[in-house]
Amino acid sequence: MTRISLTVDGAKVADDVEPRMLLVQYLRERLGKTGTVIGCDTSNCGACTVHLDGTSVKSCNVLAVQADGSEVTTIEGLAATTGNGELHPVQEAFRECHGLQCGFCTPGMIMQSVDLLKENPHPSEEEIRLGLEGNLCRCTGYHNIVRAVQHAAGAEA
Ligand code: FES
Numbered sequence: 001m002t003r004i005s006l007t008v009d010g011a012k013v014a015d016d017v018e019p020r021m022l023l024v025q026y027l028r029e030r031l032g033k034t035g036t037v038i039g040c041d042t043s044n045c046g047a048c049t050v051h052l053d054g055t056s057v058k059s060c061n062v063l064a065v066q067a068d069g070s071e072v073t074t075i076e077g078l079a080a081t082t083g084n085g086e087l088h089p090v091q092e093a094f095r096e097c098h099g100l101q102c103g104f105c106t107p108g109m110i111m112q113s114v115d116l117l118k119e120n121p122h123p124s125e126e127e128i129r130l131g132l133e134g135n136l137c138r139c140t141g142y143h144n145i146v147r148a149v150q151h152a153a154g155a156e157a
């Protein structure tokens with residue numbers, strides 16, 4: 001077992017974990033953060049996306065021990081980062097633009113979109129599609145997801 005300490009959604013946590021434990025398993029199974037979901041076993045779908053020190057990562061692709069000393073934000077802590085008790089603007093945009101159907105991909109889509117807009121606050125449609133290419137959605141056909149990101153960026157959508 002290896003001792004890790006990190007901050008998750010603003011709370012400090014410390015735990016003994018097996019070195020092979022994935023960050024997504026740690027978040028879900030130890031911390032009960034089931035808002036972060038597992039959609040594949042091939043690092044393909046992006047449903048497990050969280051922010052590690054402010055940058056989006058697929059948490060099934062990161063070991064829990066690699067997050068030692070880091071700050072992790074999941075979909076469950078995203079709204080709190082606004083500091084005003086409201087949904088994050090990207091969450092709000094997904095709601096407004098119906099950027100989801102079953103919602104399974106949505107936590108990862110939103111976390112990836114937040115990172116995308118941080119890097120490029122005014123992306124073109126092509127840049128949005130490129131930025132989200134690591135996140136798969138089986139329901140929406142992506143159109144409303146792209147609209148939601150455009151909406152969050154303040155573009156007409
Ligand atoms: S569960 Fe992580 S990429 Fe699919």
Ligand code: FES
Pocket residue numbers: 099100101102103104105106136137138139140
């Ligand atoms: S809304 Fe169902 S997988 Fe994207």
